[in-house]
Structures are given as structure tokens and as C-alpha cells.
Amino acid sequence: MSDEPATAAETGEETPADVPGVFTLYGNELKTLIATAIVLALFPFVFARMPVVSDVLQGYQSLTTLILIWGIFALGFDLLLGYTGLLSFGHAAFWGSAAYGAGVFSQHVTGSPVLMVVAGTLVAVLLAWVLGFLSLRRGGIYFAILTLAFAQMLFYMASSPLAFITDGENGFTGVETAELFGMIPLEEDLPSILGELLGTTLYAFVAVLTLLCIALAYRILQSPYGMVFRAIRENEQRAKFVGLNVWRYKLMSFVLSGLFAGIAGSLFTIHGSYVPLSSLYWTESGEVVIMTVLGGTGSLFGPIIGAGLYLYVENIVSGFDTVGPFWHLILGLVFVITIWTFPRGIWGFFQDVRDYITGGDDQ
Amino acid sequence: MTLLKTDGLVKKFGGLVATDDVNLSVEENERVSIIGPNGAGKSTLVNLITRRLDPTEGDIQFKGESIVGRDPHEVVQMGISKSFQTASIFSELTVRENAEIAALAAENGSFGFKFLQHRESLTGVHDRATDTLDAVGLLGQADRTAADLPYGDKRRLEIGIALAAEPDLLLMDEPTAGMSPEETESTVDLIEEVKRELGLTFVLIEHDMEIVFRISDRIVVLNRGQIIAEGTPDEIRGDDEVQEAYLGGVDL
Amino acid sequence: MSFHIEVITILLNGLQQGAIYVLLAVGLSIILGTLKFVNFAHGALYLIGTYAGLLLALDVNLTSGLLAEWGYGQLGLGLGYIPALFLVPVVVFVVGLAMERLVVEPFKNRPDTDQILVTFGLAIIVQELFRAMFGSGSLPFSQPTWAQGAPSVPFLSAIPISQWRYYVIGITAVLVLIVYLLVEYTDFGLVVRAGTRDPEMVELLGIRLSRPYLLVFGIGAALAGVAGVVGGPLNPVNPTIGNEILVPAFLTVVIGGVGSIAGAVLGGTLFGITQAILVSTYSAWAQVGLYAIAAIVLLLRPQGLLGEEEVAP
Numbered sequence: 001m002s003d004e005p006a007t008a009a010e011t012g013e014e015t016p017a018d019v020p021g022v023f024t025l026y027g028n029e030l031k032t033l034i035a036t037a038i039v040l041a042l043f044p045f046v047f048a049r050m051p052v053v054s055d056v057l058q059g060y061q062s063l064t065t066l067i068l069i070w071g072i073f074a075l076g077f078d079l080l081l082g083y084t085g086l087l088s089f090g091h092a093a094f095w096g097s098a099a100y101g102a103g104v105f106s107q108h109v110t111g112s113p114v115l116m117v118v119a120g121t122l123v124a125v126l127l128a129w130v131l132g133f134l135s136l137r138r139g140g141i142y143f144a145i146l147t148l149a150f151a152q153m154l155f156y157m158a159s160s161p162l163a164f165i166t167d168g169e170n171g172f173t174g175v176e177t178a179e180l181f182g183m184i185p186l187e188e189d190l191p192s193i194l195g196e197l198l199g200t201t202l203y204a205f206v207a208v209l210t211l212l213c214i215a216l217a218y219r220i221l222q223s224p225y226g227m228v229f230r231a232i233r234e235n236e237q238r239a240k241f242v243g244l245n246v247w248r249y250k251l252m253s254f255v256l257s258g259l260f261a262g263i264a265g266s267l268f269t270i271h272g273s274y275v276p277l278s279s280l281y282w283t284e285s286g287e288v289v290i291m292t293v294l295g296g297t298g299s300l301f302g303p304i305i306g307a308g309l310y311l312y313v314e315n316i317v318s319g320f321d322t323v324g325p326f327w328h329l330i331l332g333l334v335f336v337i338t339i340w341t342f343p344r345g346i347w348g349f350f351q352d353v354r355d356y357i358t359g360g361d362d363q
Numbered sequence: 364m365t366l367l368k369t370d371g372l373v374k375k376f377g378g379l380v381a382t383d384d385v386n387l388s389v390e391e392n393e394r395v396s397i398i399g400p401n402g403a404g405k406s407t408l409v410n411l412i413t414r415r416l417d418p419t420e421g422d423i424q425f426k427g428e429s430i431v432g433r434d435p436h437e438v439v440q441m442g443i444s445k446s447f448q449t450a451s452i453f454s455e456l457t458v459r460e461n462a463e464i465a466a467l468a469a470e471n472g473s474f475g476f477k478f479l480q481h482r483e484s485l486t487g488v489h490d491r492a493t494d495t496l497d498a499v500g501l502l503g504q505a506d507r508t509a510a511d512l513p514y515g516d517k518r519r520l521e522i523g524i525a526l527a528a529e530p531d532l533l534l535m536d537e538p539t540a541g542m543s544p545e546e547t548e549s550t551v552d553l554i555e556e557v558k559r560e561l562g563l564t565f566v567l568i569e570h571d572m573e574i575v576f577r578i579s580d581r582i583v584v585l586n587r588g589q590i591i592a593e594g595t596p597d598e599i600r601g602d603d604e605v606q607e608a609y610l611g612g613v614d615l
Numbered sequence: 616m617s618f619h620i621e622v623i624t625i626l627l628n629g630l631q632q633g634a635i636y637v638l639l640a641v642g643l644s645i646i647l648g649t650l651k652f653v654n655f656a657h658g659a660l661y662l663i664g665t666y667a668g669l670l671l672a673l674d675v676n677l678t679s680g681l682l683a684e685w686g687y688g689q690l691g692l693g694l695g696y697i698p699a700l701f702l703v704p705v706v707v708f709v710v711g712l713a714m715e716r717l718v719v720e721p722f723k724n725r726p727d728t729d730q731i732l733v734t735f736g737l738a739i740i741v742q743e744l745f746r747a748m749f750g751s752g753s754l755p756f757s758q759p760t761w762a763q764g765a766p767s768v769p770f771l772s773a774i775p776i777s778q779w780r781y782y783v784i785g786i787t788a789v790l791v792l793i794v795y796l797l798v799e800y801t802d803f804g805l806v807v808r809a810g811t812r813d814p815e816m817v818e819l820l821g822i823r824l825s826r827p828y829l830l831v832f833g834i835g836a837a838l839a840g841v842a843g844v845v846g847g848p849l850n851p852v853n854p855t856i857g858n859e860i861l862v863p864a865f866l867t868v869v870i871g872g873v874g875s876i877a878g879a880v881l882g883g884t885l886f887g888i889t890q891a892i893l894v895s896t897y898s899a900w901a902q903v904g905l906y907a908i909a910a911i912v913l914l915l916r917p918q919g920l921l922g923e924e925e926v927a928p
Binding site: 081085087089134137138140141142144145146148149150152153156157159160161163282283286289290293325326328329331332333335336339340343 | 647729732733735744858869898900903907
């Protein structure tokens with residue numbers, strides 16, 4: 001039996017070109033995107049170059065790029081964890097496979113950054129489809145364990161049987177990223193004011209993709225999917241009994257989060273020009289879990305803030321003489337305290353503070 | 364025309380026979396109530412029809428087609444809706460979103476790829492949700508979080524979610540359970556209104572005999588998983604076996 | 616080495632590796648089955664077991680970590696292996712009790728995902744605490760001299776497997792049998808099994824499940840501790856061993872069937888032997904093979920080999 005009912009034909013099947021509501025911006029979308037673009041444009045300057053502030057923070061340019069990359073990863077992960085309520089411990093599979101995919105593609109086909117992202121993302125999405133299909137056979141706690149297991153399987157595949165492609169334990173070193181659009185070197189600083197603000201072309205490239213990803217995620221949340229995902233998290237059984245194919249929506253949630261992980265993983269390869277084997281290891285999945293929860297599940301920007309905080313502690317606080325060696329322990333403690341006392345994370349905390357001040361009327 | 368038909372339906376839980384050779388048929392536009400003492404197998408029967416449970420033996424046909432082996436959402440898409448015994452709603456979503464979820468399933472089917480379309484562009488879903496909320500009298504509270512509604516309103520929302528699908532057959536599992544007398548009264552009014560305006564076929568499971576006799580065309584009495592009597596309210600009222608086995612001789 | 620000796624060696628090695636998985640999986644499985652609690656910190660209990668065993672049995676010379684910096688570089692009670700074998704389960708049992716009361720109990724009514732997240736965080740904290748205290752490097756934890764080398768028994772003496780590995784298999788068999796008898800044939804076991812099926816009903820009968828649950832968690836923890844102390848001398852000892860063994864332990868549970876002790880034994884043995892066979896034949900595929908088996912089992916039999924069908928709500 002077909003899942004599409006007769007009513008779909010009555011409302012008219014639109015051709016992709018004139019699907020209403022895809023390219024029109026609604027409500028707060030434009031405002032949110034402009035605000036995001038401004039923040040993305042100022043971030044590297046404030047963090048890495050602004051007098052006083054950047055000295056206090058000890059920030060540097062390449063970390064800003066890395067924060068955005070992990071931010072995309074965490075943002076997609078939140079679609080699954082925060083909105084649909086599914087906890088995956090296997091997202092390293094999509095991050096890592098995209099990273100390898102982009103790397104191998106650059107070596108054998110072309111080093112065009114845009115095409116590398118397309119290739120890596122494609123690998124991740126296809127993989128997410130397969131692993132989602134297998135892992136979603138069982139709900140609840142099994143899902144976490146199954147995703148973990150399949151991702152580990154992939155890690156061990158890359159570590160030896162597929163070592164002829166991946167270079168095994170050493171990680172993949174053959175990344176050959178070319179210039180953007182065939183003419184702009186990624187690592188060079190942008191001219192004049194752009195250089196001062198954004199720094200490198202690489203950052204600009206990643207920032208544009210970040211903005212697109214945020215727009216995409218925002219739209220997904222405002223589409224029927226966002227509502228259905230939350231409905232599934234709230235009351236899966238009722239969602240089935242209003243006539244929704246919950247299983248397929250869950251699979252889509254999984255695949256979409258895999259898409260974001262894929263974009264992020266590909267960018268990670270471009271950023272580092274190297275794919276470590278550990279990018280497939282399950283602790284990598286754990287990292288994105290921590291980032292998302294710390295920043296705040298069920299919000300658009302929380303996970304990105306979580307990614308920033310995590311990477312800041314990992315890369316900068318870890319260099320402090322006093323607490324540096326214990327950075328991972330500190331993150332673990334903060335993580336547990338967050339779940340214990342503030343399950344909605346940093347973003348949720350800010351929201352509550354704002355609601356407290358304003359009386360909490362607006363959404 | 365026969366809308367729903369069960370054929371020798373049996374459900375066993377281990378050694379316990381919860382549904383024992385039930386042959387039930389519901390005609391179009393008919394209002395059927397299923398009554399019976401606790402543990403008579405009423406809920407099991409509903410769960411079998413909505414495909415929450417697999418029958419041990421027998422067949423269930425809807426519009427002449429067997430639905431055994433279908434998923435619950437497919438059965439809903441075919442036209443069987445269910446309102447739950449407890450207010451099974453999406454608590455953290457707004458009242459409007461609750462209705463929109465159901466309207467979405469009705470308008471766009473069990474699944475679609477519209478993740479790039481803004482919800483506001485789906486006018487059909489929006490209108491249907493509005494109509495539904497209007498019908499159950501919750502339009503004024505559309506923007507409230509469902510969890511904040513008083514219990515009676517939650518139950519009305521629950522019925523609204525079931526109605527939004529514009530089902531051919533509505534199964535209601537004790538729609539007034541746990542309600543205050545006033546809430547019960549307004550819910551019964553709602554059901555009668557739905558009955559009048561939409562001409563809906565429904566199967567009602569209910570403890571409150573007053574409601575059952577007021578709104579049913581036909582009553583089916585279950586005891587220990589078997590149908591022990593069925594007939595019009597008047598026939599059931601006068602049936603000695605029902606009086607004995609189930610009502611314990613209480614005068615109706 | 617003749618072919619049949621080689622085969623027996625492989626099988627015994629597999630059985631021994633499987634025994635470690637079994638010890639961990641039995642605990643995880645009964646906790647998951649009765650308390651419905653996913654314990655991502657189960658590997659941390661293994662880690663604690665290993666370090667406790669090391670410090671009880673031997674004298675250790677720490678070269679890095681805070682303890683060394685603070686002047687406790689020379690650490691350990693040096694009681695020997697046998698006292699350690701008896702003390703470690705007690706220590707980890709107590710740790711388990713504390714964990715149940717402090718972490719599991721407060722999260723009883725939180726969503727599954729929160730339970731996983733908090734125990735995952737706990738696992739990180741434990742790992743990093745040990746790293747901070749004892750350093751990241753591997754510590755020497757050798758097999759006791761009296762258990763090195765093949766046993767001087769006819770036939771077995773020809774097989775190049777240390778006595779220690781036989782003891783691991785033996786200890787596992789005895790402990791699992793004890794737990795099995797405890798669950799199947801005692802009043803405690805009856806309450807636990809009833810609680811697994813229908814906790815609400817058991818509480819209605821006036822039996823409080825809080826204490827049996829506590830005990831179940833403690834027992835599960837103690838088994839993980841034993842796994843740590845018997846497995847310690849067979850592998851490098853460092854702070855990451857706990858989280859590394861967690862994944863195969865979980866798989867063993869899922870393969871065997873949640874809540875089934877026999878399933879955990881079957882799953883663990885299957886895993887151990889498959890791994891040993893692959894290591895000695897197609898070593899590149901050794902790890903992948905485990906996951907492939909797991910995937911196949913779960914596709915064909917989602918409830919696990921000896922698990923019961925999920926009961927309809």
C-alpha cells in the first residue's frame with residue numbers, strides 16, 4: 001500500500017521549481033539570518049585580533065574555523081537529539097566517513113573545495129540512510145547502543161581492512177585541496193577590511209556554509225518536520241495514531257543530521273588537510289553529544305555555543321599551567337552538572353534568564 | 364454498508380483469553396457502544412482494531428479489506444481514528460500544533476518530503492487545524508501550551524486530534540473517564556454535535572450507562588472476552604442475561 | 616606446533632577473552648533487565664577493578680600523574696594476587712552501591728537519554744580522574760609468577776596458555792553460576808524477576824524494590840570489578856581500558872538478549888572465540904568480525920539470541 005493518500009493528489013503535486021514556501025522567507029527568518037551573518041563576520045576579529053579582548057581570550061584564527069565546523073556538526077546532531085529525542089552514539093561514522101570521503105575525493109578526482117564538500121556529504125548521507133535503517137529497528141536504549149556499535153565497526157574497517165584507502169592507523173595524509181573556484185587560495189588572508197574581520201578565505205568559505213546550514217536547520221524546524229519531530233519526542237505513540245509514519249520521520253531526522261555531520265566532516269578535512277583515524281572513533285561521537293548538551297538541546301544556536309565552549313576548553317584552557325592538564329576532567333564535570341541540574345544547557349539558561357526579566361511572554 | 368467487521372477474533376495473552384471469538388460488525392453511520400465489566404476485554408478489542416495488538420486468530424476487515432498485518436498509521440490513513448482513554452496529547456506543543464500534527468497526517472499522508480517548506484505555506488493543514496479547534500471549542504486557546512490546559516480541555520483536544528483526521532470510523536475509549544460532571548456534560552454535548560453534524564460512524568467504549576443509552580444506536584455487551592448480548596438500548600435494558608451477568612441486577 | 620594444538624590454543628584463548636566479556640555483560644544485562652537502566656559507566660567499574668587489583672596485589676612505581684608529584688610514587692599494598700581477588704569485588708561492590716544511590720536512583724524517573732548521558736559523563740570523569748592521579752601511561756600489571764606458563768598437567772602442559780587464563784575461565788564460570796542460582800532459586804531472585812516483569816504489581820503487593828535493586832546493581836558492579844582484576848594482567852593497564860571494553864560488553868548484552876544471564880554467557884563466549892579465530896586467521900578483520908556478527912544477529916533476531924520478545928504495552 002502506498003503511504004501517500006488520495007488527498008495528496010487533490011492538493012496538487014508541485015514540481016520542485018515552484019514548490020511554494022521553499023525560497024520565500026517567513027516571519028523571523030530574515031532577521032535571524034542577518035543577525036547570524038553579522039555575528040559570523042565579527043567573530044574572528046573579536047576572538048583573534050581585537051585589542052584587549054583577544055588577548056584575554058587568547059584566541060586565534062584557525063580555532064574560529066574549527067568552532068564553526070563543529071558547530072555545524074552539533075547543530076545537525078541536535079535535530080536528532082534535541083528535537084526528535086533520539087540519542088545516537090555513532091555520529092562519528094558520518095563525520096569521519098565524510099572526512100575520508102572528501103580527502104580521498106581530493107586525491108583521486110579534484111581538490112575543488114566545493115566539490116569535496118559535496119562528495120563527503122554524499123558519502124555521509126548514504127551511510128546515514130543505511131545505518132539509520134538498521135539502528136532504528138529497535139527503539140530507546142537499543143538505538144544508542146546500535147549506533148555506537150555500527151560506528152565502531154566502521155572505525156575498525158578503516159583501521160585495517162580498508163587501510164589501502166584510508167592509510168589505517170596513520171590517518172589519511174593525501175589530502176590535496178585546490179584553490180576555491182580554481183583561483184582563491186584558502187589559506188591566504190582576505191584583502192583589507194575583510195582580512196581584518198574574517199581573516200582567511202577558508203574562514204569565509206566555512207562561514208558561508210555555516211550560514212547556509214543554519215538557514216537550512218531553521219527552515220527544517222519551521223517546516224512540518226520540525227513539528228513532527230517534536231511530536232515524536234513528546235508522544236511517539238500518539239504520533240503513530242494520528243496516522244504518521246513515525247519510523248520514516250525518524251529515519252529522515254537521522255539522515256538530515258547525517259547530512260550536517262557530512263558537511264562538517266568534509267570541511268574538517270579541508271581545514272586540517274589530514275584525516276586522523278580517530279575521527280571515526282566513538283569518543284568523537286561522545287564529543288558532539290557533550291557539545292550539544294552543554295550548549296542546549298532543542299535550540300538552534302545552543303549546540304554551536306556548546307561547540308565553541310568545548311573547543312575553547314580543549315584548545316586554550318588546556319594550555320593553562322594550573323588547570324590545563326585537567327581540561328577533560330573539567331568538561332566531564334561540567335557536563336554531568338549540566339545534565340543533573342540544567343538539562344536545557346547554556347541556551348536554556350539564557351532563555352530562562354530572559355523570560356525572568358521580560359516576564360516570559362514571547363517564545 | 365458494513366464499515367468494520369471482525370471475524371472470529373481471538374487474542375490470548377499466555378493462558379488468558381482476552382478476546383474470545385468476537386464477531387462484531389459496524390454499519391456506516393451507526394453509533395455502537397461496547398460495554399462490559401472491568402476486564403471484559405473492551406480495551407483489548409479496541410487495541411486489536413487499531414493494530415496496537417496482533418490478534419492470535421481471526422480477521423478484521425475495514426471497508427471490506429483486511430487490516431491485519433497493517434501498521435497502526437496505515438489503519439489511521441484508511442480512516443479509523445482513535446481517541447485515547449487518557450489525554451494522550453503532545454504536552455509541550457501548543458494547542459494549535461497539536462491540531463496541526465493531526466491535520467498534517469490527514470492532508471499530506473503518513474509521510475512526505477516537505478522539510479524545506481515553511482509550515483505557513485501549507486494552508487490546507489492550517490485551515491483544517493483551525494476548523495478542528497473551532498469544532499471542539501478550543502480555538503480561543505490555540506496558542507497555549509497543551510500541558511497548561513485544564514483536564515477537561517485536554518480531553519477535548521484529544522478528541523479533536525482524533526477528529527482532525529476526518530475519519531470514517533472513530534473509536535472512543537472512555538471519552539469521559541476522570542471528568543467532572545460539568546466536563547462530562549460538555550463532552551457528551553460535543554459527541555452529540557459531532558454525531559449530528561459530521562454523521563460520523565463511531566464505536567464508543569464507556570462505563571457511564573447514562574451516556575451509553577443516550578447516544579448509542581446499538582449496544583454490544585462484552586463479558587470475559589465474549590459478546591453476550593447486542594441490540595438497541597431498549598433491548599439491552601430489558602435483557603435479563605445482561606442484567607444478571609454484568610449489571611448485577613441493578614435496575615436501569 | 617601441531618594443528619590440533621593450535622586449534623585448542625585458539626579456542627582456549629577465545630574462551631578466556633569471552634570470559635571477561637561475560638563477566639561484564641552479566642552485570643550490565645541484569646542491571647538493564649531489572650532496573651531498566653543503561654549504565655555507560657560500567658566500563659568505569661572495570662577500570663576501578665583493575666586499578667584496585669593492581670594496588671592491592673602489587674607495589675607500583677608511578678612515574679607520572681598527581682600522586683607521583685605529591686610524593687606517592689611508590690604505591691600499593693603488595694598483598695599478593697589471592698587477597699586482591701577477594702578484596703576487589705568487595706571494593707567495587709561498595710562503589711556500585713554508592714553509584715546506585717547517588718546517580719541511578721535520582722535518575723530513575725528521568726528519560727532514558729538522560730540516564731545514558733549522565734553515566735556517560737560519569738565514565739569520562741572516572742577515566743580522567745584516574746588519568747590525573749596515575750598518569751596516562753600504561754602501568755605494569757604482570758601475571759603472578761605462580762600462574763605463568765602452562766599448567767603441569769598431562770596434555771594441557773603441551774598447550775602454550777598460561778595458568779592464569781585457566782583461572783580466569785574457572786573464576787568466571789563459578790561466579791556466573793552463583794549469580795544464576797541466586798536469581799533463579801532464591802527469594803531475592805524471585806522478587807528481582809517479578810520486578811523485571813511488572814514492577815508496579817510487585818510494589819502493589821507491598822514489596823519494596825529499592826533494596827533488591829540496590830543489591831542487583833552492587834552485584835553487577837562487583838562482577839565488573841572481578842573482570843577488571845582478572846583481566847588486568849592480560850592487557851595493558853591505562854585509564855582508557857574501561858571505556859574501550861564498554862562497547863564489546865554492550866554488544867554482548869544485546870546479542871545475548873537483555874536480562875538473560877544465559878544469553879550473556881552465550882554472547883560473550885561467541886564473541887571471545889570468534890575474535891580469537893579471526894585474530895589468528897584474518898587478523899585485519901578481527902574487530903570488524905565481531906560487529907558483523909552483532910549486526911547479523913540483530914537483523915535476524917532483534918531481541919537477541921536468548922532474549923524474550925518485547926511484551927506489548
